Amino acid sequence: MKRLSTLALTSIVALTAGVSAAQADKLTLYCSAQEDWCQLMARSFEDATGIDVDMTRKSSGETFAQIKAESTNPRGDVWWGGTGDPHLQAAEENLTAAYVSPMRAELHDWAISQATSAGDKTIGIYSGALGYGYNTELLAGNNLPEPSCWMDLTKPEYKGHVQMANPNSSGTAYTTLASMVQIFGEDEGFEFMKGLHANINQYTKSGSAPIKAAGRGETTIGIVFMHDAVAQAVAGFPVKVVAPCEGTGYEIGSMSIIEGARNMDEAKQFYDWALSADAQNLALQVNAFQVPSNVGAETSPSAPDMSTIKLIDYDFKTYGSSDERKRLLQKWDEDVSTLPQ
Template identity: 85%
Template sequence: MKLGNTFVGTLVLAISAASASYADKLTLYCSAQEDWCQLMARSFEDATGIDVNMTRKSSGETFAQIRAEATNPKGDVWWGGTGDPHLQAAEEGLTMEYNSPMRGELHDWAISQAESAGNRTIGIYSGALGYGYNTQLLADNNLPEPSCWKDLLKPDYKGHVQMANPNSSGTAYTTLASMVQIFGEDEGFDFMKGLHANINQYTKSGSAPIKAAGRGESTIGIVFMHDAVAQAAAGFPIKVVAPCEGTGYEIGSMSIIDGARNEEEAKKFYDWALSAEAQNLALQVNAFQVPSNTGAQTSDKAPDMSTIKLIDYDFKKYGSSDERKRLLQKWDEEVSTLPQ
């Protein structure tokens, strides 16, 4: 059958338009706070004209989703969340190697994160682990002011402490891995068992415990300190604590999903998200992490990392697939099953 030139031309234009429409899209998996995720998505759309479909989930949930979708990837970029699951995704080949031209503008710790993962992820912000407490509830319940990790084991705090579940939350996994590194594995798990006795709820999201404390629904929330600062900045009676024994920290990360349907758009987002301009958006939503671009602004309310006793957190070991699985299984078997 002979096709007319007009029909063929129309068909080619239609296919080209469909291809262009498909290419001008990006599916973003985001593991930072909801309003920051929304701002990043909309700002990238404004800057490039690329439509962004954004889904917000905790880092543990996002990692599980990317793994489940490995044979048929749905997402393009995973932005935000603790670095450990990003490192594990890199180890399992779920994310792709990419060397951004923006690397020269980044802090050394952001590049170290990339190099430890074969350049399959990169650092976008950092933040120290700690906790915050509601000063009003503490006073109302005649509770002593905690200043160390081990203070949280006191019987006084039974039912007053909240943290996330380390299976779903990168924040909580960082807590578990930090306790093992601070106290040694045996004593670290003894700490987690003692803490379990005082926990009122394990949440899905890492920032939920301090939001509950801000609302007066719980007294103490174990979180990254910048999340506690955000509650205090919003006017809630929250005091932020950098524990006396020392603490772990996160390198929030970004990765391009291996097999991304919109790889070129993913790389454009990746480069843009490493710019000082994009990282300065954090200030609009009271995100108090330390940005990875050396030219980006850090809020004067952000925790001063130089004054916090940080451990030499072993990202390579505790971000590995085997170690993460082992620690989570041990927590599931030895801690979560204990009575409260």
């Protein structure tokens, strides 16, 4: 009887160890890039490593809010993609973990600068300039002039023709808000946002949704990162991409390991893999036209040429800080979103 009990106990321990090992080979990925890119990254990492990936796609603002809500019991392991500002805020609030990847030597300086400014709690994976796109057929059909500047979008003739995301949920829209404050100064920047608000037909949840709506003919103009507008044009929609004349902000799309990740080893494996040229080249398969952070990765010839765009010296440290982001969003909620349209 004692021998049988010992054998049973040994079997249970072995079974438990096997189950634990099986459970360890997994990764929970929060993704804030476009859906098909998120899926491709998840499945490709599975193929490369045998690690099962549970991927959830949400916008940058939504993902930040989820990670914050789960901070006492983290459920995610890695947050990949989305604008850098909320990643920087997550780092400041100790929601993400410091990690220095051996892949850093292969990255552009701007990607490493993003890591340095956050105490190595995030890193740049791509960059892209802010702008807008418009549906050329709708513009002509409504006898509207071609816009070329930010201020054009506040003109009365564009009332009901402009769409952008809500800066509370979208990293793209928060970058828009922070860019206007930096381009025009805070007072004039908020006056611009008020003038723009009068012409907005809808605030979407996702940052790329406005240009997809423009491509489908549901709105005339969509404020987005320019690479998202290029994607619509390349897909055959009648979309023209605009780099605004006053200059514009840009994003450093980022990646972070979540503090307290249940699958830390797998998270680091994904982090290293995602910084490789091969992983970043996957963007080309889904027409993602950002500039990759690995110097050896390929940039699509259709991608916006950053050297020809008038980029502002975007202050990532200030506008990615928790206090400044909360302050600007509260001011937008109180002074802009409540205004009649």
